[in-house]
Amino acid sequence: MAATTSMVACLLPGGRLPRIGFSICHAQYATFEGFPKNLNINVKGESMRNWMNIAVLLFTLFAVQAANAAPDAATCLNCHGSMEGSVNVNQEKFAKSVHGSFDCVMCHMALKGAQHQGLSGGAPDKAVLSLANGLTTKSKIDPMAQAACVNCHPDIYQAYKTSVHGQNVMVKKSSDGPVCTSCHGSPHYIQPKTSRESAVNHFNIVQTCGSCHEEKMMAEKYGFSPQVMERYKESFHGRKLKVGHSGAPSCADCHGAHDIRSDKDPASPVVGANKVATCGKCHSGATPKFVAAITHKAPHPIAHYTEIALIILTVSVFVFICVHVLLSIYAEIRDRLFKKGGSHE
Ligand code: HEC
Ligand code: HEC
Ligand code: HEC
Ligand code: HEC
Ligand code: HEC
Ligand code: HEC
Ligand code: HEC
Numbered sequence: 001m002a003a004t005t006s007m008v009a010c011l012l013p014g015g016r017l018p019r020i021g022f023s024i025c026h027a028q029y030a031t032f033e034g035f036p037k038n039l040n041i042n043v044k045g046e047s048m049r050n051w052m053n054i055a056v057l058l059f060t061l062f063a064v065q066a067a068n069a070a071p072d073a074a075t076c077l078n079c080h081g082s083m084e085g086s087v088n089v090n091q092e093k094f095a096k097s098v099h100g101s102f103d104c105v106m107c108h109m110a111l112k113g114a115q116h117q118g119l120s121g122g123a124p125d126k127a128v129l130s131l132a133n134g135l136t137t138k139s140k141i142d143p144m145a146q147a148a149c150v151n152c153h154p155d156i157y158q159a160y161k162t163s164v165h166g167q168n169v170m171v172k173k174s175s176d177g178p179v180c181t182s183c184h185g186s187p188h189y190i191q192p193k194t195s196r197e198s199a200v201n202h203f204n205i206v207q208t209c210g211s212c213h214e215e216k217m218m219a220e221k222y223g224f225s226p227q228v229m230e231r232y233k234e235s236f237h238g239r240k241l242k243v244g245h246s247g248a249p250s251c252a253d254c255h256g257a258h259d260i261r262s263d264k265d266p267a268s269p270v271v272g273a274n275k276v277a278t279c280g281k282c283h284s285g286a287t288p289k290f291v292a293a294i295t296h297k298a299p300h301p302i303a304h305y306t307e308i309a310l311i312i313l314t315v316s317v318f319v320f321i322c323v324h325v326l327l328s329i330y331a332e333i334r335d336r337l338f339k340k341g342g343s344h345e
Contacts, residue, residue: 071119076104079115093189107148107187124148131157134170138179145187149180159258164265176218183208183257200257205250206232206241231296247282254278 073094080089094100099107105121109128124132124144131147132139139146150157160166160180168177181187185199193200199208210229212218219226232238232251240248254270255261261268269278275291283290 071105072103075119076108089188096191097189098192099188099190106151107145108142109148110144111142125151127151135179137173138169138175138177139181146179146181156258163258163260164262165260176212176221178212182212200252202246202250203241203244205252206238209251225296228296235294237294249282253281 077089077091077094080087081091082088089104103121105111105119109121109124111120124147127150128144128147131150132143135143135146161170165177168174169179183200184190191198193202195201196203198204206229213224214229216226218224219228225231233242237248241250256269263271266272268274273288276286276288279286279291279294
């Protein structure tokens with residue numbers, strides 16, 4: 001296997017080798033164990049043996065080409081497993097991911113560059129191609145791979161396409177909105193959502209959405225309240241989630257995940273009458289009055305001062321009761337002392 005892969009690397013003058021042509025490959029082959037050592041590409045001599053060697057080489061070439069029809073992950077990792085920087089793919093982490101048993105070309109269906117000559121998967125179908133076209137502003141390296149998710153997660157892609165996020169990327173052609181991997185993290189190391197390592201684990205969602213929604217620039221550009229995150233975090237729900245209450249709602253419990261809509265869209269689960277059902281998932285018997293309790297908006301000044309007034313009232317009642325209790329304890333003690341003293345007389 002190793003030998004075959006090395007031949008691939010050589011014959012597809014790839015990896016970090018520039019395209020140097022046949023002779024260098026031949027020279028490399030010659031160093032391979034078991035490969036004819038006296039093979040000479042400058043077939044000047046009439047030696048029969050050289051011709052036979054060439055036949056062997058051509059045969060190997062053919063076999064290697066056939067093997068290239070569906071390169072497996074090991075073929076790619078041979079280079080990418082040891083490359084530096086963003087093009088590195090950690091073999092161990094990849095193997096442990098939900099897609100760890102896949103060949104890389106199931107997503108990377110069409111690779112560019114001389115180093116990848118002959119290394120491609122099946123031809124992408126229309127759905128993938130048209131999606132890939134829609135994603136080019138956001139997914140610059142391999143939009144085809146980003147679009148490949150639709151092959152196996154078609155319902156999710158359908159929801160995403162109509163969401164405020166999908167529209168932002170695919171219709172507005174903006175690079176601000178999220179694609180699948182913006183929320184799910186590196187495409188190579190995706191974990192099931194039940195894992196604490198997943199970017200969309202219940203307890204990690206706030207941070208994942210926050211990576212954009214906490215950005216002032218985004219809030220200004222799209223006109224949503226810059227206090228969304230802050231208000232959520234200081235809410236009863238946010239605080240409960242932070243201390244590990246698995247029943248407390250994260251962003252996705254109220255907004256959904258793939259079909260998120262603007263609060264100007266009547267289909268949004270957080271507008272108007274829809275709120276009753278959304279809150280009702282956890283608060284059975286939620287009424288329109290109850291559901292008005294939760295919002296990301298800064299409280300109205302009147303509500304704000306009412307809240308402060310309520311706090312002052314509560315505190316003063318508490319202080320009053322404490323003083324009252326202390327005074328009566330004092331009175332009790334004084335009474336008893338007085339009585340005791342009285343009996344001695
Ligand atoms: C012979 C070594 C080699 C093999 C084998 C190889 N690659 Fe690459 N790959 C490279 C090099 C070199 C680059 C360019 C890196 C750079 O630009 O810094 C690259 C870049 C890429 C990129 C980024 C594309 C871009 O334009 O920046 C992707 C995606 C990729 N490879 C996927 C694969 C997949 C999938 C396979 C297996 C089917 C594979 N590679 C096999 C050497 C290889
Ligand atoms: C589940 C689909 C999927 C699988 C499987 C997959 N990739 Fe990727 N890969 C992607 C996506 C999506 C991107 C990002 C493309 C973009 O941003 O335009 C990517 C990006 C890359 C890049 C470029 C990274 C960068 O930042 O420059 C390399 C290199 C790469 N993949 C190699 C591999 C190798 C090697 C394998 C197999 C071990 C593999 N991929 C398996 C989906 C996948
Ligand atoms: C805005 C962020 C976001 C984007 C964009 C996104 N996802 Fe998700 N995804 C989530 C969240 C959050 C969950 C967890 C939902 C839950 O716990 O109910 C999730 C769950 C999933 C699941 C697990 C099954 C399920 O339905 O719960 C799959 C599979 C998935 N996403 C695939 C995708 C694909 C494919 C795309 C691209 C079309 C994508 N996601 C885009 C946030 C996102
Ligand atoms: C060749 C088919 C295939 C492709 C392509 C593919 N997936 Fe998956 N994906 C699966 C399978 C199979 C599972 C594991 C079974 C499951 O949980 O649904 C999975 C699981 C997942 C999960 C975890 C679901 C969970 O349990 O929480 C996410 C998230 C996900 N995929 C996202 C993506 C994204 C994003 C892409 C594109 C970059 C993609 N997938 C491409 C087949 C695929
Ligand atoms: C308990 C339910 C609930 C949770 C949890 C929740 N939201 Fe909201 N969200 C709402 C409601 C209701 C609205 C409608 C507008 C309003 O009342 O603020 C809204 C509106 C929004 C808006 C639009 C605001 C605007 O000014 O246009 C954004 C963006 C948003 N939420 C993001 C998030 C993010 C990010 C999280 C997680 C950190 C989150 N939400 C958690 C209920 C929730
Ligand atoms: C990559 C950045 C990014 C991520 C990650 C992201 N969003 Fe957004 N979100 C945006 C942008 C940009 C918009 C504005 C889209 C538009 O109006 O064109 C938006 C819009 C929204 C809106 C509608 C706001 C309105 O106008 O009413 C809601 C709600 C929302 N996002 C919730 C979420 C939630 C919940 C998550 C996490 C599951 C999330 N977003 C993850 C970038 C992001
Ligand atoms: C995913 C489940 C879930 C959703 C959805 C949800 N909540 Fe909650 N909510 C909780 C939990 C859990 C608590 C904490 C209860 C406790 O510990 O007593 C809570 C507490 C509250 C409280 C404070 C305590 C109380 O019961 O009076 C209010 C008010 C509240 N939620 C309103 C809302 C509103 C309004 C919505 C819809 C916009 C909503 N919730 C959506 C789970 C949820």
